[in-house]
Amino acid sequence: MIFTLAALVGLVAGMIRAKMKANTYFPIELKYSWMILLAFVPQWLVFLLPATRELVPNTWIPFILISTQLILLVFVWLNRRQPCIWLLGLGLMFNFFAICSNNGWMPISPDVLQRLQVPQSAWQLWERRGFSKDMVIPVENTKLWILSDILSLNLYSRFKIAFSIGDILIAGGIFAYFWSSGGSKTLTKEYQS
Amino acid sequence: MKTLSNLQNVFATKVNAQTIRVIVTLISLVLFALAAGAPDIIGGVGMG
Numbered sequence: 175m176i177f178t179l180a181a182l183v184g185l186v187a188g189m190i191r192a193k194m195k196a197n198t199y200f201p202i203e204l205k206y207s208w209m210i211l212l213a214f215v216p217q218w219l220v221f222l223l224p225a226t227r228e229l230v231p232n233t234w235i236p237f238i239l240i241s242t243q244l245i246l247l248v249f250v251w252l253n254r255r256q257p258c259i260w261l262l263g264l265g266l267m268f269n270f271f272a273i274c275s276n277n278g279w280m281p282i283s284p285d286v287l288q289r290l291q292v293p294q295s296a297w298q299l300w301e302r303r304g305f306s307k308d309m310v311i312p313v314e315n316t317k318l319w320i321l322s323d324i325l326s327l328n329l330y331s332r333f334k335i336a337f338s339i340g341d342i343l344i345a346g347g348i349f350a351y352f353w354s355s356g357g358s359k360t361l362t363k364e365y366q367s
Numbered sequence: 368m369k370t371l372s373n374l375q376n377v378f379a380t381k382v383n384a385q386t387i388r389v390i391v392t393l394i395s396l397v398l399f400a401l402a403a404g405a406p407d408i409i410g411g412v413g414m415g
Contacts, residue, residue: 175408176406177397177400177401177404178397180400181393181396181397181400182393185389185393198385199385199389200385200388201388201389201392201393202392203388203392204392204395204396207391207395210395210398210399210402211398213399213402214398214399214401214402217401217402218401242402243402243403246399246402246403249399262396262399262400262403265403265404266403269403269404269405272405273405280405280407282407290409292409296409303407306407306408307405307407308405308407323405323406323407333408333409334408334409335406335407335408335409336406336407336409337404337405337406337407338405338406340403340404340405341404341405341406344399344400344403344404345400345404348396348397348399348400351392351396352392352396355392
């Protein structure tokens, strides 16, 4: 949801920017977009789809998470010349490092869960939190703690979110990508031709 | 009249190309973020 919001806000901001510069808004093309689908589908089956996520053993998660994020790193490298992709890549790398150094799971500490007022019955130390990518790990046992889900937002009682610095960079990268698409004259020329 | 019709076609093609590019880029980047990001949403819908 936060990523969809970042994309929509960026899109609207980019369109306004294009209008102010009398350009036609035309987002910069991403190459090898199919790689995103290749990385997303396994994660969708494992983390989102209720029918399948319950069937996947927790021992598979680290392999799926690391391999799909590796696909995304290759995608970022292939698109490295596109504007603001470096920001998406940096966010991805931060999350990737945090996950790789903690046995294939994104760590979340009991402190963060307590800060979000998540009832203790909803989590257990050294266990996966629900169907998320997160494992509840004490701070003293977390490697690269600074890159884990240390930030929290308690929007209202039924919507709470824990996120990492990498997540902020990814959301910022999406916004910046759409924003930068609204300011390029060369793109307008490319579109007009 | 023919020129006008051609102009209309060109305009329609460009509008479609623009709309398609916007939608494809939007979906691509949202899916990228969902796969690359790792927020833990408690009580919300979806993984990011």
